[in-house]
Amino acid sequence: MESFSLILAIVVVTALAFDFTNGFHDTANAMATTISTGALKPKVAVAMSAVLNLVGAFLSVEVANTISKGLVDESGIRPEVIFAALVGAILWNLLTWLVGLPSSSSHALMGGLIGAAVASAGLGAVHGDVLVTKVLLPAIAAPLVAGVAAMFATRLTYRLGRNADGKASEKGYRAGQIASAGLVSLAHGTNDAQKTMGIITLALVAGGAVSPDSDPPLWVILSAGIAIAMGTYLGGWRIIRTMGKGLTDLQPQQGFAAQTSAATVILASSHLGFSLSTTHSVSGSVMGAGLGRKGGVVRWSTATRMFVAWGLTLPAAALVAALAEWVCGFGDWGTALVAVFLVASSAVIWKISRREVVDHTNVNDHDEAPDEEPSGVVTQAMAAVTPPPAGIVTDDLSATIPAPAPTDPAAPAAPPAATTV
Numbered sequence: 001m002e003s004f005s006l007i008l009a010i011v012v013v014t015a016l017a018f019d020f021t022n023g024f025h026d027t028a029n030a031m032a033t034t035i036s037t038g039a040l041k042p043k044v045a046v047a048m049s050a051v052l053n054l055v056g057a058f059l060s061v062e063v064a065n066t067i068s069k070g071l072v073d074e075s076g077i078r079p080e081v082i083f084a085a086l087v088g089a090i091l092w093n094l095l096t097w098l099v100g101l102p103s104s105s106s107h108a109l110m111g112g113l114i115g116a117a118v119a120s121a122g123l124g125a126v127h128g129d130v131l132v133t134k135v136l137l138p139a140i141a142a143p144l145v146a147g148v149a150a151m152f153a154t155r156l157t158y159r160l161g162r163n164a165d166g167k168a169s170e171k172g173y174r175a176g177q178i179a180s181a182g183l184v185s186l187a188h189g190t191n192d193a194q195k196t197m198g199i200i201t202l203a204l205v206a207g208g209a210v211s212p213d214s215d216p217p218l219w220v221i222l223s224a225g226i227a228i229a230m231g232t233y234l235g236g237w238r239i240i241r242t243m244g245k246g247l248t249d250l251q252p253q254q255g256f257a258a259q260t261s262a263a264t265v266i267l268a269s270s271h272l273g274f275s276l277s278t279t280h281s282v283s284g285s286v287m288g289a290g291l292g293r294k295g296g297v298v299r300w301s302t303a304t305r306m307f308v309a310w311g312l313t314l315p316a317a318a319l320v321a322a323l324a325e326w327v328c329g330f331g332d333w334g335t336a337l338v339a340v341f342l343v344a345s346s347a348v349i350w351k352i353s354r355r356e357v358v359d360h361t362n363v364n365d366h367d368e369a370p371d372e373e374p375s376g377v378v379t380q381a382m383a384a385v386t387p388p389p390a391g392i393v394t395d396d397l398s399a400t401i402p403a404p405a406p407t408d409p410a411a412p413a414a415p416p417a418a419t420t421v
Helices: 006-036 042-056 063-073 079-098 103-120 128-160 167-205 217-235 237-248 252-274 279-294 300-328 330-352 377-385
Strands: none
Touching: 006 079, 006 103, 006 167, 006 217, 006 252, 006 279, 006 330, 042 217, 063 128, 063 167, 079 167, 079 237, 079 330, 103 128, 103 167, 103 279, 103 300, 103 377, 128 217, 128 252, 128 279, 167 217, 167 252, 167 279, 217 279, 237 279, 237 330, 252 279, 279 300, 279 377, 300 330
8 A cells, every 4th residue: 555644645535525526516417318308217317327437437547647647747746736626626516516507527627737736836837738639629529529419319319210109219218318328327437537536646646655657556446436426326416407407308319319429429538538528528419419309499598607617617626726726835734724615615505505405306397497588599590490290380480479468458458369270
């Protein structure tokens, strides 16, 4: 067993705490569509996802090596720097969970590590080429590729099943959705658990516990897998609600197409060592599936909030981590102060979350009905080319709009306008 200092032990515990938040923050990536379509009961879904996250942690170490060997200069990193990076990542995860936004835990960790490294050793401590090729470019490409793939997969799925019996078809797609959700969970464990493995390995190298260029030790792989599995079983119900009901309304065919597309992108990126955001991939595939069904819409107000959170993740986590590293620079008391701040802030966020509890009993409830949100440009364009449901003939577009209420309060109300002929 490696020799441990107190600060190194604190870093390892904090890294596993981040891994735990990563688990419940990203449960929605694998199970939101499965839960929203009723393919699995909520608690069964998160239990299945937790087991597969643990299994996935043992499949590869390529992403872990990207973080521990490629993103920052190992020689200029102290354990306190990694601790500060984790503080930034954890707080961003908790804040976005509180408001139900599916932001990227991966980018929170990357941003925290970059901010703390720059604050400690300057810009030269970050390898810009690795940041661009294995973090930033995949962040842009992943949701686009997954979204386009899910949109075409959805259209193909409906075309192939247009003559099938409705109930039998839905039952089959629900079964397929369970299988594809399991694949996403496996991919999530393969990709995201490795990020914690990489950060712990980097801390061990910085603390002199293992030699540079070492792969993650077995105990690191096991502990990271268990931590993310435990977090996944807890269930990030707020984000599951947003992903499953807040972005679009999914049918089993769409859920199957979305999850299969996302899993393919995530597994391919893990094999190549890209530190890909599973959140970006799954969110993109969900939106693509929403647009792939005739009459399907995407709630762009929710999507816009999500995009803003994506853009803020790296700089926000980097800023918090840089401030934490500055305080840690004052010595042991500074590190202790940052630790107290992290615990206190986490407790406050949890306390606020108790004002409106979201759990497995109400995760499929949604306050905003689809028709209450003003249609955006994309939604209007999709609706304009969508034929009316079978058996309903309309005179024109205005025939579907109810007559306006009379302006004179004393005048009798007009009868409802006919919507069909």
